[in-house]
Amino acid sequence: MSNIVFDEDLRDGIQEISNIAVGVAADNIARSFSTFVRIPVPAVHLLESADIMMALNAVSSESRVTAVTQPFYGMGVSGEALLIFTDASMAELSQLMGYELVGDDRQAIELALEMASLLNGSCIQGICNQLDISVLLKHPTLLGQHTSLNDIIANAEFPWEQTLAIELNYSFEGYAITCDLIILLHEDSLPVFFKQVSFLLD
Amino acid sequence: MGTPNFQDLHWLLDIIQSTDIGIVVLDEGFNIQIYNRFMQVHSGIAPEQAIGANIFDLFPYLQGEWFKRRVASVFDLGIPVHTTWEQRDNVFDFPLQLPIHFEIKKMFQNTTFVPLRSASDVVEKVGLIVYDVTDNAINSRKLEHTKAELLILSRTDRLTGLYNRGYWEERLNEEFKRNRRSDSDVSLVMFDIDHFKDINDQYGHQVGDDVIRLVAQLMRDNSREIDIYGRYGGEEFVVVLPETGLQGAVIYSERLRQKIAESVVYNDGNSVQFTVSLGIAVLNAETIDPSDWIVNADKALYQSKENGRNQTHIFGVGPV
Numbered sequence: 001m002s003n004i005v006f007d008e009d010l011r012d013g014i015q016e017i018s019n020i021a022v023g024v025a026a027d028n029i030a031r032s033f034s035t036f037v038r039i040p041v042p043a044v045h046l047l048e049s050a051d052i053m054m055a056l057n058a059v060s061s062e063s064r065v066t067a068v069t070q071p072f073y074g075m076g077v078s079g080e081a082l083l084i085f086t087d088a089s090m091a092e093l094s095q096l097m098g099y100e101l102v103g104d105d106r107q108a109i110e111l112a113l114e115m116a117s118l119l120n121g122s123c124i125q126g127i128c129n130q131l132d133i134s135v136l137l138k139h140p141t142l143l144g145q146h147t148s149l150n151d152i153i154a155n156a157e158f159p160w161e162q163t164l165a166i167e168l169n170y171s172f173e174g175y176a177i178t179c180d181l182i183i184l185l186h187e188d189s190l191p192v193f194f195k196q197v198s199f200l201l202d
Numbered sequence: 203m204g205t206p207n208f209q210d211l212h213w214l215l216d217i218i219q220s221t222d223i224g225i226v227v228l229d230e231g232f233n234i235q236i237y238n239r240f241m242q243v244h245s246g247i248a249p250e251q252a253i254g255a256n257i258f259d260l261f262p263y264l265q266g267e268w269f270k271r272r273v274a275s276v277f278d279l280g281i282p283v284h285t286t287w288e289q290r291d292n293v294f295d296f297p298l299q300l301p302i303h304f305e306i307k308k309m310f311q312n313t314t315f316v317p318l319r320s321a322s323d324v325v326e327k328v329g330l331i332v333y334d335v336t337d338n339a340i341n342s343r344k345l346e347h348t349k350a351e352l353l354i355l356s357r358t359d360r361l362t363g364l365y366n367r368g369y370w371e372e373r374l375n376e377e378f379k380r381n382r383r384s385d386s387d388v389s390l391v392m393f394d395i396d397h398f399k400d401i402n403d404q405y406g407h408q409v410g411d412d413v414i415r416l417v418a419q420l421m422r423d424n425s426r427e428i429d430i431y432g433r434y435g436g437e438e439f440v441v442v443l444p445e446t447g448l449q450g451a452v453i454y455s456e457r458l459r460q461k462i463a464e465s466v467v468y469n470d471g472n473s474v475q476f477t478v479s480l481g482i483a484v485l486n487a488e489t490i491d492p493s494d495w496i497v498n499a500d501k502a503l504y505q506s507k508e509n510g511r512n513q514t515h516i517f518g519v520g521p522v
Contacts, residue, residue: 028279069283110289139265139284139312139333 004194006046006164012194013201018042018166021126026170028122033096033188036173043167049158052165056149059167066108067143067152068116072124074135076192079163079185081120085112087146089177096175109142114142119181123168127183131196160187224294224311224332227318230277231493232257235327244296244309263295276315276328283315284389287339294332310339326429359433361411362418370432370440371492377430377442381485387447390440391455396511396521398437401476413476416467424458440499448484452522455480455514463512476514479503485515 004010019042026037047055064087071080084092090108094101097111121137128135144152164185173178185193218225219239227236227329237252245252258265268290275283285293292311300306307437312335318327357369365373374390395401395417414437416435421431421439431441443451459478467474481502488497498517505515514522 024376028281031278032275106289113284113286113289117284118275118279118281121283122279125281137284139286141286157315199331 004191004198005192009201010194010197013197014044014164014166015042017127017130017183017197017200018044018168020130021123022168024126025119025122029118029172032118033098033172036097036137037150038171038173040168040170043165045165045167047163047165049160049162052149052158052163053153054095055165055167056153056182059148059169059182060084060086060178062088062103062178063148064088064146065149066090066112066114066145067149068140069143070116070120070140071138072120072135074128074133076183077128077133077135077189079183079189081124082138082143082182082184083094083112083119083140083141084180085115085151086178089122089179090174092161093179096172096177100186105145106143113140113142115179119179120183124183125180127166131193132194133192133199162187162190164190213454222334224246224330224334226257226330226332228257228273228328229326232273234260236329240332241294244293254333255459261294265322269293272315273328276317279326280319282317284312285315286312287335290305290340293330294328298336306315306336307341308336309334310336316342362415362433364418364421365430365432366441367432367434370430370434373430373432374440374442374495375492377444378485378489378495383504387450387484388447389443389446389448389451389454389482389484390437390495391443391451391458391480391482392434392440392496392503393455393478394503394507396477396507397435398476398481401474405469405472405474409467409474412467412469413474416465417462417478420465421458424461442495448482448516451482452514452516454520455482459512459514460520478508479511480514481506482514482516 022039023041026039029035029037040198045055066085066087068083069080070083072078086152090111091101091103093115094107095112097114099111101107117140120140122136124137168181170179170181218236221238222240224240224244224327225236225238226234226241229235233254234252237249239248241247242249242252245260252260272283272285275281287310292309293313294311296309297311298306312333314331316329316331317325318329319522320326325456357365359366364384377388397415398410398413401413417439418433421441425431425441427446429441430444431439434440443454446454459480463477465475481504483489483495483498483502485495489498502517505521506513509515509521516522
């Protein structure tokens with residue numbers, strides 16, 4: 001591990017950086033869909049692999065969700081963004097995004113992937129820009145539909161020990177949409193990531 | 203990085219031409235600025251036709267909200283936008299004409315729309331990067347198909363095509379729980395082919411199998427869509443009749459019993475006839491759990507056997 005310790009200062013720093021990125025993302029969404037986005041306060045956790053299921057369940061214990069992941073690679077940093085919508089949100093999501101509601105699986109996938117592209121892109125790029133890390137986003141992929149997070153991710157024996165999780169709960173004014181974005185960093189990325197954050201803080 | 207010299211630029215252009223990825227650059231008016239070889243060969247449109255042309259003239263099907271809003275997002279927000287084959291098969295509808303892999307008729311694509319900025323950091327153009335992910339899409343669809351087939355196989359009895367015992371019991375448990383929440387009637391009928399061992403011994407297992415298959419067929423013909431029927435064991439069959447009380451279960455059982463008694467399996471000039479014994483258990487408040495329900499139906503079935511076979515008994519009531 002790095003010689004940089006994950007302490008309160010570092011956590012606050014990451015939270016602040018995420019805040020700024022989220023602000024930009026929210027602004028992007030607001031401009032795209034002409035709705036006001038409530039800017040979430042990012043929660044930053046260093047998670048042990050044993051605790052990740054607990055953490056994800058705390059984010060969404062809904063039994064029917066649509067989940068999308070999107071890998072990203074920066075210089076010395078890599079991870080995945082996980083975006084989760086409850087099935088109950090889908091009808092309003094299509095409204096928000098200006099689509100006529102068809103209500104089939106195909107449309108739900110379309111909505112989730114488009115939203116992922118916009119939200120993840122803005123957030124991850126926003127965070128990495130501030131840290132002077134040039135980043136490349138891969139295509140988002142559908143992780144599961146109409147299923148619980150538990151069913152999607154349970155049984156996975158993660159080979160890493162810890163991960164940094166930045167958790168954002170989005171809501172949109174006038175819409176009942178539950179949407180959670182969790183940015184997970186690979187543990188090998190933590191030294192570079194922490195170093196860049198400390199640079200910025202100093 | 204300094205300004206690349208002419209030779210470097212030449213190499214870069216060569217790579218853009220040679221790569222197995224589609225590269226298109228559009229200006230704000232949707233006019234094509236760059237159109238690499240991947241795009242040329244798959245669309246059949248030569249660069250001199252493409253460069254400077256409006257993309258909607260070349261690909262009229264892009265003239266919709268879907269494509270325009272992605273390009274607009276890139277110009278407005280200055281972030282890359284991704285689309286994948288999972289949401290839409292492709293952006294550019296390229297046919298694939300392959301002699302061996304003939305079953306693949308079109309290209310599936312993931313596409314990234316990227317902002318291209320001027321020196322003053324204004325988004326001037328949009329770049330489209332088109333990945334051919336046909337293999338991915340085909341494999342993933344095959345996998346889905348295989349999973350669906352496996353699911354059916356894992357639930358089905360090979361000989362009869364009826365539900366196997368394991369899956370049937372799952373469904374029985376569900377019906378049991380559903381009944382606890384509602385007050386509609388539900389009945390269970392269990393039956394067994396009489397003297398099945400004798401049929402096997404006398405005519406051989408082939409005929410025994412034919413008998414089992416015919417009974418399964420008659421059961422299927424005699425049942426409604428909502429009935430949950432399965433093969434419970436060797437010559438033992440079960441059916442859950444939702445929305446059915448004692449009277450309905452008796453009608454079902456007697457009709458099935460008569461149909462089976464009237465049927466014949468022909469083999470080597472022999473005509474083989476057979477009968478079944480049935481037991482009915484209507485689910486009620488005294489039934490503790492699903493296995494208790496099965497035990498009740500089994501007890502009624504046993505009474506039919508004891509009483510001389512080819513008949514129906516009702517648990518807690520007696521013979522029909």
